Amino acid sequence: MFCNQCEQTARGEACCTIGVCGKNEEVAGLQDALIHALQGIAHLAVAARGADIIDQDLDTFVMGGIFTTLTNVDFDPQRLAKLIHQTVERRAAFAQRLTEAGVEIPQNHPSINFAPASDCELLVEQGKQLKLVETLDSDPDIRSLKQILLYGIKGIAAYGDHAAKFGKVDTDVCSFIYDGLVALGAEGLSLEDCVAAAMKAGEINLRAMEILDEGNTGRFGHPVPTSVPLGHRKNKCILITGHDLTHLELLLKQTEGKGIDVYTHGEMLPCHGYPELKKYDHFIGHFGTAWHNQRLEFGDFPGPILFTTNCIQKPGPHYADRVFTTGLVGWPGIKHVEENDFSEVVAKALEMEGYQEDSENGSVMVGFARNAVMGVADNVIEAVKAGDIKHFFLVGGCDGSNGGRDYYSEFVAKTPKDSVVLTLACGKFRFFNQELGDIGGIPRLLDIGQCNDAYSAIQIAVALSKAFDCGVNELPLSMVLSWYEQKAVSILLTLLYLGIKDIRLGPTLPAFITPKVLDFLVENFNIQPITTPEKDLEALLAS
Structure with a gap:
């Protein structure tokens, strides 16, 4: 494997055996195969947009697929292999649609005809053989700028995926993602071309964050200054982590009146400032610190833990049986629940003892x-x-x-x-x-x-x-x-x-x-x- 997309990459160069994040060679190969498969859709989408054909459902699928390859999102080989096959199936269906509309199918990149192996091990080998990063360009400076573009696209897709939960899918954002994926495989790009593409990524990311902000504030109101307790009260409890406000809202609705308190972890802390989330009486406080301390802290939380987006680490054996993932998050052997049904998480909370006494531990301000x-x-x-x-x-x-x-x-x-x-x-x-x-x-x-x-x-x-x-x-x-x-x-x-x-x-x-x-x-x-x-x-x- 070769991965240097995060700050903690081994020796400050690249993870080549196992990722510092916990990603192994199998997952790394599958993630590269997934990006490659998504590039195939991108080539078709660029041709389709030239004929004024836009498929918003496909756009949303592609953003979710790219988001899956972000650091600390999905470590489950079976889920990744399934997603690769879904990508190729969607590419084939889209190609058929374009052919029927008289659009010429491009044939200028291997990803357009990529055929994934049905066997997961063979699919991993296909991903390894791609050498996705190493083959971006023979010129190290062009390759560097293309990596900046690739990782910028991954960030944009993450924000775009969040925004899509509110029904906000921006054509310009999606078009840039497709153009960017195509540019990664383009030959003969100059430094000026690549710099311009990176600056364009910054412009498009601003728009992606803007529509996400519209989605969050449109549904939940503008955050207001709010004091968030860092202690707890005697009751059953659930901990939610990640970034997704829609998942938090669903959890609050599905736990209402059930005698269960909901606590945030990590990047969910600022959610306490949103008026439409603050109104839930059982939305109590915040537990723990940053995502990378979860293996040290989660053993002390007496309830189930729900991961909604990136930042999962390998669950420790002392709490793994009460970890649940949803959305794009996955870890081998960890129970994955549907995004709109957290009944199993609720049942686990009711089964466990929860906090047995009240405890004060100060507070922090958000909002x-x-x-x-x-x-x-x-x-x-x-x-x-x-x-x-x-x-x-x-x-x-x-x-x-x-x-x-x-x-x-x-x-x-x-x-x-x-x-x-x-x-x-x-x-x-x-x-x-x-x-x-x-x-x-x-x-x-x-x-x-x-x-x-x-x-x-x-x-x-x-x-x-x-x-x-x-x-x-x-x-x-x-x-x-x-x-x-x-x-x-x-x-x-x-x-x-x-x-x-x-x-x-x-x-x-x-x-x-x-x-x-x-x-x-x-x-x-x-x-x-x-x-x-x-x-x-x-x-x-x-x-």
Whole structure:
């Protein structure tokens, strides 16, 4: 196998035997075969769009298929093999439809006629033989940029899949995904071509996040500042993790009146700020910290655990019998339940003892998305003009277990008392319970939401730049980001598309970026790796 798509890749180069995430050679081969099969659909879809033929159901299927290959989503070979065969069946049906409509079927890529083996072991070998990353291009710099494009597409597809749960499927988003998948196999692309494609990915990801935001806020309302207990109460309980708000809503509805409390884990924490979710009396609080601590923490939760999206690790034997997956998530031997029927999860909760006593463990604040922050914009602007707020820091991103990530907790702790820290995504679990106080009633630590809510952070920055009649790069705003997987790549591309400069990125730079590509990013956007909290704070405050 060869995989270097996440920050924790082995030796900072690539995982070649087993993934740090737990992915083995079998799963890696199947994921590559799945991307290859989806490229076949992409070639047909590009031809179809030329004839004004759009299949929204197929678009949704493709986004889900791509999302499945993200880090820590699906580790189940049987589910992956089934999805590959479904992809090829859909490709064949779509090709037949195009033929009947008089559209010429392209034959310019092997994926168009890819025939997967019926035997899973043989299918794994097919995937290995593809050498998906190594064969992107013989030029290492072009290959690097194509990898950036591929991982950007994966992030875009993740947001697009979430948005599709609300019936929001954007034609431009899907068209770019198809164009991008086709471009991965194109020969003779220049550096300029690949850079343009990466910048376009940033633009399209902004749209994907926008329609997801419309879906979330349209159904559940705009988040409001909310105190979330970190303790628990005596009762039966269920823990839900991942990112999917629609799954959380279904679980809350299906547990209502059954004497079961629902707790969030990981990126589900910001869900407590949504008015239409807050109204459930049994939506109690939050358990645990970041996703990578689950094997240490889940044994202490006395109820079933439901995974809704990426971030699953190999379940420990002491709690594996009460783990359930749904949607795109899968792990061999773990019970998978349908997305709209959590009855087995509910039954398991009723069977278990649950919490036997109440416990207080403090609380944290969430709900400072763009509406909440803009609601006090006048106060914020006045505080800046009065000199009470001198700097804003956006500190967030994807967390991970490798060394160097204590940097972010130290950085936040050392930010000046006349500064405000905006945060989002699971990177905040390095410091989410720090007591930073407030400035004139404005909390110094503002949780904007999930990584999916990066759109909100961008809108806050844009609104502040308009209020101060300057560009975003002229604001007293610094971005210090951590990254782990492919959604972080797509968000970074969006920030670059918007022209945002001087981003500090860590804890390490992506292994798939060559020195020449890095030089381009430094020269054009002044992206810099993090150093130490003290040095970076000094430099950022001086700029």
